Every structure is written in C-alpha cells, then in structure tokens.
Amino acid sequence: MTQPIVETKGVEVRFPLPTHFLSKEKPVLHALNTVNVSVMPGESFCVVGESGCGKTTLGRAILGLNSPSAGEIMFRGQRIDQMDEAERKPIRRDMQMVFQNPYASLNPRRNVFETLAEPVRHLMPELSADEVRTRVEEVLAETGCDPSWQRRLPHEFSGGQRQRIAIARALVTNPAFVVADEPISALDVSIQAQILNLLTELQKERGLTYLFITHDLSVVEHFGTRVAVMYLGQVMELAAAETIFAEPKHPYTQLLLDAIPKLEGGSFDKPRQPGELPDPVNLPKGCPFAARCGMVQDRCRQERPQLRPLSNGTEVACHFAE
Amino acid sequence: MALLEVNDLHVAFPRGKRDEVEALRGVSLTLEKGERLGVVGESGAGKSMLAFAILNLIAEPGRVSQGTVKFEGENLLDLPERKIRDIRGNRISMIFQDPMVTLNPVLSIGTQMMETLRAHRKISDKDARALCIAKLKEVAIPSAESRLDAYPHELSGGLRQRVVIAIALLTDPEIIIADEPTTALDVTIQAEIMALILKLCREKDVALILITHDLGVVAEVTEKLMIMYAGKCVETGPTRQIIDTPKHPYASGLLKALPQHAGRGTKLYQIPGSMPPITNLPKGCTYHPRCDFATERCHGGEPDLVNGVACYNPLTSDAKTETKTEAET
Numbered sequence: 215m216t217q218p219i220v221e222t223k224g225v226e227v228r229f230p231l232p233t234h235f236l237s238k239e240k241p242v243l244h245a246l247n248t249v250n251v252s253v254m255p256g257e258s259f260c261v262v263g264e265s266g267c268g269k270t271t272l273g274r275a276i277l278g279l280n281s282p283s284a285g286e287i288m289f290r291g292q293r294i295d296q297m298d299e300a301e302r303k304p305i306r307r308d309m310q311m312v313f314q315n316p317y318a319s320l321n322p323r324r325n326v327f328e329t330l331a332e333p334v335r336h337l338m339p340e341l342s343a344d345e346v347r348t349r350v351e352e353v354l355a356e357t358g359c360d361p362s363w364q365r366r367l368p369h370e371f372s373g374g375q376r377q378r379i380a381i382a383r384a385l386v387t388n389p390a391f392v393v394a395d396e397p398i399s400a401l402d403v404s405i406q407a408q409i410l411n412l413l414t415e416l417q418k419e420r421g422l423t424y425l426f427i428t429h430d431l432s433v434v435e436h437f438g439t440r441v442a443v444m445y446l447g448q449v450m451e452l453a454a455a456e457t458i459f460a461e462p463k464h465p466y467t468q469l470l471l472d473a474i475p476k477l478e479g480g481s482f483d484k485p486r487q488p489g490e491l492p493d494p495v496n497l498p499k500g501c502p503f504a505a506r507c508g509m510v511q512d513r514c515r516q517e518r519p520q521l522r523p524l525s526n527g528t529e530v531a532c533h534f535a536e
Numbered sequence: 537m538a539l540l541e542v543n544d545l546h547v548a549f550p551r552g553k554r555d556e557v558e559a560l561r562g563v564s565l566t567l568e569k570g571e572r573l574g575v576v577g578e579s580g581a582g583k584s585m586l587a588f589a590i591l592n593l594i595a596e597p598g599r600v601s602q603g604t605v606k607f608e609g610e611n612l613l614d615l616p617e618r619k620i621r622d623i624r625g626n627r628i629s630m631i632f633q634d635p636m637v638t639l640n641p642v643l644s645i646g647t648q649m650m651e652t653l654r655a656h657r658k659i660s661d662k663d664a665r666a667l668c669i670a671k672l673k674e675v676a677i678p679s680a681e682s683r684l685d686a687y688p689h690e691l692s693g694g695l696r697q698r699v700v701i702a703i704a705l706l707t708d709p710e711i712i713i714a715d716e717p718t719t720a721l722d723v724t725i726q727a728e729i730m731a732l733i734l735k736l737c738r739e740k741d742v743a744l745i746l747i748t749h750d751l752g753v754v755a756e757v758t759e760k761l762m763i764m765y766a767g768k769c770v771e772t773g774p775t776r777q778i779i780d781t782p783k784h785p786y787a788s789g790l791l792k793a794l795p796q797h798a799g800r801g802t803k804l805y806q807i808p809g810s811m812p813p814i815t816n817l818p819k820g821c822t823y824h825p826r827c828d829f830a831t832e833r834c835h836g837g838e839p840d841l842v843n844g845v846a847c848y849n850p851l852t853s854d855a856k857t858e859t860k861t862e863a864e865t
C-alpha cells in the first residue's frame with residue numbers, strides 16, 4: 215500500500231476563550247475533535263461542511279498554522295506537528311496554501327514579482343537571483359498569468375486574475391501538497407469554472423495533491439477523489455466522491471445534499487425547521503448532530519459515535535447508518 | 537395593468553466634470569401580482585442598482601437619468617419623498633444580503649420591528665407587540681416572545697435573516713425585493729430561508745424580485761428570469777425555458793460552466809475573460825469579446841432585446857446541443 219502524503223491521527227485543536235476575571239471557568243472552544251484522515255498522493259481530498267465545522271482549522275493545522283493540542287500530524291511518514299520553525303522550514307516548500315479571498319490574501323503594496331519571489335527566497339535560499347526570476351516567470355506562465363503582470367500591483371487585477379496570482383504564489387516553491395481553502399467561493403460564476411479548470415490542469419501536470427476545502431458539494435462531485443464531511447469539529451462521513459453522491463450514509467450528508475439548489479427544482483418545496491450547529495464551547499455529550507437529526511434515538515444523545523467502516527467502503531460516524 | 541412596470545430604466549454616475557457613466561443602461565420589466573422574478577448576473581452587472589432604482593434609492597451623485605417605474609400605474613420616480621415613503625418599506629419591502637449589517641446592533645429585535653410598524657401604521661403598543669410575535673412565529677422562529685427582547689448579536693445568521701424577513705412582512709407588502717438574501721449563509725440555512733420565502737410568497741400571493749448570482753436558486757424559486765450583463769438585460773423569459781434552452785450565448789455559457797453539467801474529471805466549459813467594467817465597455821455588443829458566436833455585426837452595434845433575447849445570433853435549441861457535445865468530447 216502506498217504511504218499517505220499527509221495523515222492526521224486523533225488531531226484535536228482547542229482555542230481557549232477569554233475568561234471573565236471573577237469566573238473560575240476556563241471556556242474552551244473545541245475546533246477539532248479526534249480527526250483521523252489520510253490524504254493519498256495525487257488525489258483531491260475534499261473537506262466539506264458548514265461554517266464553523268472546523269474545515270479550515272484542519273487545513274491550517276496540517277500546515278502548522280494552528281498547533282494541535284493532541285494527536286499527531288504526519289507528512290510523508292514524518293511527524294511534523296511538534297517541529298519548531300527551523301525544523302519545519304525544509305518541509306514548508308512542499309506544503310502550500312491558497313486562500314479563499316484573493317482580495318485579502320495578496321499584499322496590496324507588493325507587486326506580483328515580489329509576492330511570488332518572497333517564498334522562493336525564503337524557502338529555497340540556495341537559488342540565485344536569476345534562478346528566482348526564471349522560476350517566477352515559469353510559474354506565472356503555467357498559471358495563465360501574463361509576464362507583463364510582474365511589475366503591477368494587486369489592485370490592478372480582477373478577482374479571477376488575483377486568484378491565479380495566489381495560485382502561482384502557492385506553486386512557486388514546487389510543492390507536492392496544496393491546501394486550497396474555498397479557492398473559488400469569492401469569485402463570480404463565470405470565473406469559477408476558469409479557476410477549477412486551472413487547478414485540475416496543474417494537478418495533472420505536476421502530480422499535485424490537494425486538500426480542497428469547500429462548502430459546495432457540486433464542486434466536490436466534479437473535482438474530488440475522496441470527501442470528508444465535517445460537523446462540529448468531527449468527521450461524520452468519509453467516502454469516495456462518487457459513492458457519497460450515489461449512497462450518502464450519514465443523515466447530515468443527506469441534509470447537505472438535499473440543500474443544494476438544483477436546476478430541476480424541488481429542493482426548496484418543503485418548509486424546513488431552523489437548524490444550527492450546537493455551541494462548540496459546551497459540546498453535547500452524544501452525537502453532535504443529534505439535535506438536528508430526524509432519526510435520532512436515545513443512544514445518540516448518550517454516546518458519541520466513532521467512524522466505522524461500512525461494506526461499501528464508506529466510513530461513517532453514526533450508530534445507525536448501514 | 538401590471539403591478540409593477542419598469543420601463544427603459546437608466547442610472548448614471550458622474551465621471552469627471554461633464555461626463556457620465558451608466559450603471560444601468562435601459563432595463564424594462566413587468567411584475568404581476570404574486571409573480572416571482574429572478575434577476576441573475578455577475579457582480580457589477582447592475583442587479584442591485586436595479587433594485588435600488590425601483591425604490592428610488594439611488595444615492596448622490598448617482599441619478600436615474602431616464603425611464604419610469606410604475607407601481608399600480610403611478611410613477612414612483614415622480615413622487616415626492618413623503619409619498620414614496622408610504623410605498624417603500626410598506627407596500628414594497630426589501631431584504632438585503634447580510635442580516636448583520638441590515639439590523640441595528642444596538643436596538644432589540646422588538647424595537648426594530650415596532651419602529652417599522654409605527655412608521656406605516658397607527659397602532660397601540662400592545663397590538664404592535666402581538667403582531668410582531670405573530671410575524672416571528674410565521675417565519676418559524678422558536679420561542680418568539682422572548683426573542684423580541686434579544687439583540688441581533690444573540691441570534692445566529694439564519695435566525696437573523698428570518699428576523700429581517702419578518703420585518704419585511706410586517707406591513708403585508710405586495711412586492712418583496714430580495715437582494716442576495718442567502719449569499720452570506722450556509723447551504724443548509726440557505727435552503728431553509730429560500731423555502732420560507734417561497735412558502736410565504738405562495739401563501740400570501742406576494743410578488744418577489746429575487747436578485748442572485750446562483751442559477752440553482754432561481755430555478756428553484758422563480759417563474760420568470762432576467763439575465764443581466766454589463767447594465768443590460770440580455771435574456772428574459774420563463775425560468776424553465778431559459779434554463780432548458782437558453783438563447784443568449786452568455787446565459788448558455790453560465791449554465792454550461794456549472795460543475796454539475798460536466799462529467800467527473802472532465803474539463804469544465806469556461807467563458808473566457810471577465811465582464812468589462814462599466815467605465816470601459818467594448819463597442820458593439822458588450823459580450824462579443826467573450827462570445828464564441830460573435831460575427832462582424834456584433835462588433836458594430838449593440839443588439840436590442842427582441843423576443844426576450846438581446847443577441848444578433850441567438851442560439852436555437854439545436855445549436856445548444858451541438859455546443860454541448862463539443863464541450864463533452
């Protein structure tokens with residue numbers, strides 16, 4: 215069996231919240247609870263869920279931008295979560311990130327060349343100034359950016375062009391693994407397809423592995439290899455992309471699929487009751503989804519289900535899914 | 537007579553001392569009682585500008601430079617401010633994109649609801665309170681009585697948008713204009729809110745203008761559709777018809793670019809380039825630089841809206857299947 219490129223074992227991330235000076239309570243926000251995922255080389259591993267489910271925290275934890283309070287994160291079999299900055303530096307060039315909003319992720323005072331050259335200079339100090347320049351030019355060409363953009367500033371570009379620059383910045387150190395956090399949701403509809411196509415092409419050419427974070431299941435269907443559906447910091451269902459659309463097993467996955475507006479219509483015809491994520495500070499004892507689940511039973515409120523494999527290869531955290 | 541009739545509406549903003557640029561370049565629409573119209577376009581296409589212009593809310597230095605907005609036969613753009621207030625927020629309500637910005641953070645939900653009510657009705661405190669509770673129940677807010685004293689930050693995004701809808705419904709309007717009402721919300725909450733808007737419109741026979749960039753949402757909710765590009769309507773007609781057989785290359789391109797239309801791992805159809813800014817529109821048809829079907833004629837003059845489509849070379853249903861197979865192979 216091939217070795218996963220990235221693997222998380224029982225990863226937990228907690229954020230301490232501000233305490234009242236008279237209160238003895240120390241409230242803690244549980245952003246990730248025992249997350250076990252493994253990403254295989256060359257795949258597009260998608261993480262979906264509503265805002266606040268921990269999908270971005272997972273991506274950031276893998277890159278070392280949030281430090282986990284428990285668990286292990288492995289990159290090519292090597293444990294990386296406890297590394298200090300000096301130890302991590304040689305790995306950073308192999309793991310990069312594309313952020314959601316290209317209006318916020320590019321430094322407005324830095325021209326495109328400087329934006330792209332900085333990670334190369336920092337992470338690949340062995341390269342000469344000429345090599346840096348060629349590398350920047352190559353990556354710009356590869357991501358569909360015009361070479362004349364190099365001396366221009368971010369405000370001169372449209373959203374789609376900025377996202378191309380952000381992708382170029384992530385790829386300039388030639389990484390093997392890229393976390394793409396909602397890379398198309400800030401873009402206009404006609405531009406989204408352009409960026410998705412670019413990501414697919416780059417993956418083919420460079421053999422990239424993506425951790426693709428999104429809330430849009432129709433993108434997953436087109437783009438994803440495997441999917442982790444997250445809810446309240448926990449993975450609820452883990453399946454191949456084809457399987458999850460054909461046979462969703464977890465009631466929450468079902469809810470997400472039903473909520474997608476469809477061109478054929480029919481998704482909004484029945485009224486729905488308001489449903490919300492429970493408070494991530496005071497986690498419910500049982501299944502986190504129990505309060506919204508239509509099939510809830512007593513056991514769900516008492517005992518938290520763990521991921522378990524089903525016969526079709528899907529893993530699901532539900533007591534009753536079959 | 538239609539309930540709302542917008543005719544050749546233009547909105548202009550000054551550029552420099554003498555020049556002007558047009559954000560809206562002649563848009564017309566009609567809305568019957570209880571009819572649901574979707575307005576779709578990219579950011580900058582003029583969708584929100586249309587909503588603001590209908591309610592005569594274009595802020596200085598912008599102005600409605602041409603056109604009429606007739607509500608029950610009366611031109612709203614000619615009415616004095618005092619008179620239009622009887623209509624705006626009363627008979628035509630609006631729901632905006634982000635409920636956190638729409639609601640005043642320092643006033644309780646009840647205060648904000650009653651303020652709206654008092655602006656349009658003479659009503660006693662007790663009756664106003666009862667009516668507010670009834671409306672909160674109508675939008676399925678749990679424990680409505682206690683929510684009246686809550687502040688916006690105490691509610692989740694979905695509940696806040698429900699409050700905004702309750703406020704829009706307080707005065708039993710005939711038209712609701714909803715400007716991207718679910719863009720700031722999660723998919724599951726979007727489904728809840730859109731299902732609620734759809735149910736209320738059907739039950740109360742309220743007309744809806746739904747502004748969005750999401751073709752899936754309009755397909756679910758509206759009967760009539762208008763596709764906007766660079767300040768103009770490029771295609772309009774029954775929603776089903778446009779979604780099944782779009783005639784304008786832009787409408788067809790938007791539909792083909794949706795990921796659900798392409799097979800797994802295949803290349804998505806992509807519209808090249810991006811929408812031109814209103815300050816720098818190309819000559820001729822504004823879409824021709826991105827269009828696969830552009831001919832000599834498209835470079836010359838801008839096509840008018842004829843039979844619901846503003847294009848010299850509208851697609852027939854055959855042409856659509858042809859390009860589709862092309863994209864598939």
